[in-house]
Amino acid sequence: MIITFNELRRIKDRLPSGSSQRIADELGIDVDTVRNYFGGKHESKECVGVHFEPGPDGGVVTLDDTTILDVAMRILSEQ
Template sequence: MTRTITFNELRRIKDNLPSGSMSKIASELNLSDETVRNYFGGHNFQEGKSCGIHLEPGPDGGLVMLDDTTILDCALRIIDEHMELAHSHH
């Protein structure tokens, strides 16, 4: 599934990930940590694979077109699980 979100939204998702999530996503999806980081960073495409991301300049950091939302879906699930854990301890 392709999806378009703003660069800032992608950044917010990255910032909400609990520490260690990049490695967790990488091992779960059998990718390198670098590839997962690039997916959220949008800047080091030379280092790892770019995962089919296209940046369009625009407001809110520009638009990011994701050819594959697998990493994003995984990240969102981790954030959800993390939030549930945080709330269940109160």
């Protein structure tokens, strides 16, 4: 999936407080991996399959796996 960096950040910014930890717990991954998925720069031992390329609208992000994004969107739909 390809998305702009700014759109990915808008999704992250709309998530309620504690969502990164909730996603990490649900998927059994480190919370820093979730934060890095949304453009953070945290030390993590796990690879998230996210590739950032500079450009307009914050650049382009290619997501190899949308599982984290899918959980985030589900959380947003619960609000």
